[in-house]
Amino acid sequence: MTQLATTTGTHFTQLDAGPIQRWPDYNVTLPGLEIPGKLFIKDILGLTGCEVSINAMPPGGAVPFYHFHQQNEEVYIFIQGQGQLQIDGEILPVKEGSIVRVSPAAERTWRNTANTPLVYIVIQAKQGSLAQYSGRDGVIPEKAPNWA
Amino acid sequence: MTQLATTTGTHFTQLDAGPIQRWPDYNVTLPGLEIPGKLFIKDILGLTGCEVSINAMPPGGAVPFYHFHQQNEEVYIFIQGQGQLQIDGEILPVKEGSIVRVSPAAERTWRNTANTPLVYIVIQAKQGSLAQYSGRDGVIPEKAPNWA
Secondary structure, eight states: OOOOEEEEETTEEEEEOOOGGGGGGOEEEETTEEEETEEEOHHHHTOSSOEEEEEEEOTTOBOSSOBEESSEEEEEEEEESEEEEEETTEEEEEETTEEEEEOTTOOEEEEEOSSSOEEEEEEEEETTOOOOOGGGTEEOOSSOOOOO | OOOOEEEEETTEEEEEOOOGGGGGGOEEEETTEEEETEEEOHHHHTOSSOEEEEEEEOTTOBOSSOBEESSEEEEEEEEESEEEEEETTEEEEEETTEEEEEOTTOOEEEEEOSSSOEEEEEEEEETTOOOOOGGGTEEOOSSOOOOO
16 A cells, blocks of 8 residues: 555644555565554654554464563554454453553564454553643633634 | 453453444543543553543534643544544544544544544553654564464
């Protein structure tokens, strides 16, 4: 897939990654490794607080290694399909709606166990980096939304 | 929706939030405000690097205010439906596969413009907090995955 349309304004960048059924066409190429169905978006969007990938692992797919992190906590959000996430030797069944926090030190790998793509989002953020959030970080200015 | 099953191990916590068609049943209750179709997961999972919400805004739905952030960058990932995201007065059409980085200072609001739920994930992470990521933060130990 070659078309990655982005739109940028003063305070935003938008990517249209296309409908989920096209996500299997993305590929990440690393030294000695091709990962089908993955797109990293940090550098595309200019993120500074987290790395995010969108993923559609094909049927029969599996990550061919364990990995852990030095600094970053991960969150896995599964939105279609069925699979297994293995963490420190423990096997967790995952499916649409499964959301998993994984600490940096965990040795993890995962695989698709169904006949349809395993679709999920992975977030990497530095462990302990969030200082305040939601109502303590957000501010609501005193003006009503105007859609005209 | 009252059942939120979590499973916790040494290095993970898993939530099964249920299939996306049930996400409209979640609600966030804030002082003076009820937000239908939203579930914050930071406190459920014990996240320390980001706040994440899963969202299914009903047809006709709209956020009734603008908001901006003091510290946190946001990422909006739209996975079903169609809507509009308004940032500093600019209106961006969003749909399945739209992914938007929003800087802390941006005044933002959004609405569902279709007859189906607008389903999306919002990530909050502290601007500038990510020090290293992916191949520079991840480590691959020298052992093959064992699924036995």
